[in-house]
Amino acid sequence: MKLIDEFHHLNEAQLLAAELEAKGVMCHVSGAYSAYHPRSSTGHYTYGVWVVFKSQYRDALEILNGRADSATNPLTVEQMNEIRKSTSMNMIRTFLPFLVPAALTALLIIGLAALVVYFDLRMGRT
Numbered sequence: 001m002k003l004i005d006e007f008h009h010l011n012e013a014q015l016l017a018a019e020l021e022a023k024g025v026m027c028h029v030s031g032a033y034s035a036y037h038p039r040s041s042t043g044h045y046t047y048g049v050w051v052v053f054k055s056q057y058r059d060a061l062e063i064l065n066g067r068a069d070s071a072t073n074p075l076t077v078e079q080m081n082e083i084r085k086s087t088s089m090n091m092i093r094t095f096l097p098f099l100v101p102a103a104l105t106a107l108l109i110i111g112l113a114a115l116v117v118y119f120d121l122r123m124g125r126t
Helices: 010-022 033-034 053-062 079-125
Strands: 002-007 025-029 048-052
Touching: 002 010, 002 053, 010 025, 010 033, 010 048, 010 053, 010 079
Parallel strands: none
Antiparallel strands: 002 048, 025 048
16 A cells, blocks of 8 residues: 555545545545544544555556546456455454454453452451
């Protein structure tokens, strides 16, 4: 991925990404989900528009500079949606094996801490 531009307002970033995607260039807006949280908690102040495929970066620049009407090898909306869907599934498959043991370890630690507190309170009362 290559960064095209950064914005202080999410809607500006989304508009640029939508313009490029309408012309066949797949984009990603970074920081989009942090817009739903206060800036003080996320520390996020800009939203980046990224071209997903490096091979489309030059096309994106040409489109933005008015020298091209669409990408050389444009992607359809269906292709972009399929790529996003498969990427999401791959992320789930990648992180799930790590999340389950981490969650079980956290539950074990919480359970042990609860037992220590329970026995500590019980011993302190006798």
